[in-house]
Each structure stands twice: as C-alpha cells, then as structure tokens.
Amino acid sequence: MTEPRLLPELTARVREAAHSRTPPCPCGAAVLADRPDGTVVRHADTVAKAHAPDTDPAELARRLAVAAASPDVLLPPLGPAPAALHGRLVTFWPYGTPVDPDDPDAAPWEAAAVLLARLHRTPAPTGLPPMRGPAKAARAVARLRAAGAHPAAGSVLRAWRTLPAWARAEAPMPDTTTLCHGDLHLGQLVRHPAPDGPWLLIDVDDLGAGVPAWDLARPAAWYACGLLPPGEWTRFLAAYRAAGGPAVPADGDPWPALDVPARALTVQTAARAIAKAVTAGRPLDEVERCVVDACGRMAAGPARSAHRAAK
Missing domain, CATH: 3.30.200 (Phosphorylase Kinase; domain 1)
Known part of the structure; x- marks a missing residue:
C-alpha cells in the first residue's frame, strides 16, 4: 500500500x-x-x-x-x-514514449534485441551488484506459497524445484562479468527524445552482472508457451545474433543457453498469475493457464526443457 x-x-x-x-x-x-x-x-x-x-x-x-x-x-x-x-x-x-500495447504488430522486437546485445557487450563495472532476475523469480514463488491453496500451485512448485540453485537465487550466478538488464519486456522500452527518438531501455532496479540469457528468457518462454508467434521470436533472436549478442551461439540451437532462464521465467509468470488469481478470488484466464500448463509439463522431469515442454 x-x-x-x-x-x-x-x-x-x-x-x-x-x-x-x-x-x-x-x-x-x-x-x-x-x-x-x-x-x-x-x-x-x-x-x-x-x-x-x-x-x-x-x-x-x-x-x-x-x-x-x-x-x-x-x-x-x-x-x-x-x-x-x-x-x-x-x-x-x-519522459520517453512507451511501446503502444494496442499495436502489437509495431512491437520493437528488433530494437529490443539490438539494445540487449549492446548491453551484454558492455563489461559490468567493478562493484555492480548481481542482476536481480533470479531474486524476483524467487519472490514470486514465495508469494505463491503465501497466497493459499490453489490446485495448480503444486505443479508450479515442482517445476521450480527442477531449476538449478543459481536460477532460484540460492547460489551465485555462473556469470559475474556480463552486464544484464534483469527484467526485459516490451514495457521496458521508450523512445527518447519523445515522441519518435531512438528506442532505449528503462528501469535500472534489476540491472547488474549475471547470465545474459536471462534477458532473452521472457520472450523465449512466451514463444515456448505459444504466446509469442514464431515469426516475432525469430525476428528477435536473429536481430540479437546479428548484433553480436553473447547470450546464445551465433548460429545453431539457442535452447541449451536459454532453457534454464526460460523455465525460470515461466515459473515466475505462473506463480504471479496464481497468486493474483487467489487474491482476486477468480479463475485463471487463458494466458495464465498456458504458463501454468507449461509448468506442469516441465515438472514431469528436469530433462524436459522449456521448449520441449511447450510441445
């Protein structure tokens, strides 16, 4: 409050x-x-x-x-x-002009990818704290546990337990030198100077050193869950690679690098969705059910990647 x-x-x-x-x-x-x-x-x-x-x-x-x-x-x-x-x-x-949520066809996926690649190629300054993405995921799971009983909570918590300790904020991240945003989504882009200057990233609260694949994980998870069309995911990934982004290999299968962060973001999204639904006393909507169902498939075993779990 x-x-x-x-x-x-x-x-x-x-x-x-x-x-x-x-x-x-x-x-x-x-x-x-x-x-x-x-x-x-x-x-x-x-x-x-x-x-x-x-x-x-x-x-x-x-x-x-x-x-x-x-x-x-x-x-x-x-x-x-x-x-x-x-x-x-x-x-x-x-002030910068934000992304228009009512015009999804104009979503600046390429711009977001290029900005991330630039950020990830910038050495993290000495003394910068860790990127806070895993800590935010852990808080979402804690909120789920505190929200009360829900029939879908068990599968989400089981999916959470399949993640390595660093992704649950229980151990240091394996990368401590790469500069990361920590909470990348389209709401974190604005045009500055307004109204039509170049796109820039906003919100430094989660900025820090860490695993750069975390910054690609939300669109990767949306794609894996069927919430982001394949064409948009392909545009985003191709633009990131073309800009020299280090989070994934320059070609070939990106999922070995993306799998753990994408699973963590799927669990975070599902945990927040359930907690909000419990608080509001309402059923899950269609999008929320998609991410919760993906957690159920991931909970089948640690070998089930976020990409395969969506199939």
Whole structure:
C-alpha cells in the first residue's frame, strides 16, 4: 500500500524537477504506475520514480551510474543521486514514449534485441551488484506459497524445484562479468527524445552482472508457451545474433543457453498469475493457464526443457 502522502509529494517533486529546466506549464501530473515496488509520476517532460522501500541506496547509485554512462542503451537519469521521500528513494528521468500495447504488430522486437546485445557487450563495472532476475523469480514463488491453496500451485512448485540453485537465487550466478538488464519486456522500452527518438531501455532496479540469457528468457518462454508467434521470436533472436549478442551461439540451437532462464521465467509468470488469481478470488484466464500448463509439463522431469515442454 502506498504511503498516503507519497503521491501528492512525489507530484510536487516532479513538477519542481520539470520546471527547473523549462518554464512552468498548466498541465497536471499523471500517475504512470503505483505498485509496492515502484510509484511513477509524470509531469510535462519529466518522470519521478519512488523505488521500492527496501532499495539499497548504494546499489541504486551504482545502477544509476551505469545508465548515465550508457546513453545509447539505457535512458540516462536526470541526476546522479536519488532523493529521499517518506522512506523511499526517488529518481528523476526524462519522459520517453512507451511501446503502444494496442499495436502489437509495431512491437520493437528488433530494437529490443539490438539494445540487449549492446548491453551484454558492455563489461559490468567493478562493484555492480548481481542482476536481480533470479531474486524476483524467487519472490514470486514465495508469494505463491503465501497466497493459499490453489490446485495448480503444486505443479508450479515442482517445476521450480527442477531449476538449478543459481536460477532460484540460492547460489551465485555462473556469470559475474556480463552486464544484464534483469527484467526485459516490451514495457521496458521508450523512445527518447519523445515522441519518435531512438528506442532505449528503462528501469535500472534489476540491472547488474549475471547470465545474459536471462534477458532473452521472457520472450523465449512466451514463444515456448505459444504466446509469442514464431515469426516475432525469430525476428528477435536473429536481430540479437546479428548484433553480436553473447547470450546464445551465433548460429545453431539457442535452447541449451536459454532453457534454464526460460523455465525460470515461466515459473515466475505462473506463480504471479496464481497468486493474483487467489487474491482476486477468480479463475485463471487463458494466458495464465498456458504458463501454468507449461509448468506442469516441465515438472514431469528436469530433462524436459522449456521448449520441449511447450510441445
């Protein structure tokens, strides 16, 4: 639950930040997101984000420094250090035009792939914390366990247990030198300058050193579950390879590299879906059933890859 004073005071902060660079304008502020892990408010050409309450200040500062040093890949922040507001760290960003969710044919799969390849070819700076993808997956499973009984929960938890310890955030990742985004999906791309500048990646909260295949895992899992058409997956993978991305071999079968992260993202998605359905007291929808069913097939044994489990 958002601290009651956070939104109005965050709105005041983003107005102040916006008009430190431009004359005052009469437009209001828009709440772009209001979740426990992040509240985001826009005013004019400026966005303010209140990060999760447990955000580590030093780790966030390191992630902001990476974004500031990589303006051809990551949207750079408007300041070098976060502010504080009601126990939350607040950062300021230029506004970028997001992907249009109502125009799936225009989804920038190639742009996302090229940006990931550039990111993955950038050495992770010394002292950068680990990429937080496995930790987010583990939190989703913990939320599932806390949500209460559901008939599909058992197969999802069994699929989780087939993953290696690093993918469950129970051991260090096998790669500690590659720079990764940690939570790649189409909502993490914006055009900047708005409205039609080049695409850039946003959201540094999970940025860190780790296994680069994790950043390809969500579209890989969607493809394996039948939720992403083969043509779009092929475009994404081909563009990543053409840009020299190191997460998969330059040719041949990509699934030996993608299998564990894709299975982990499938479990994470299914766990979140079930937890939300239990909280709302509703049945799973068709998309949610697809990922839950894939977990059931993966739970048949550790040799069942995410790709084969979808067949």
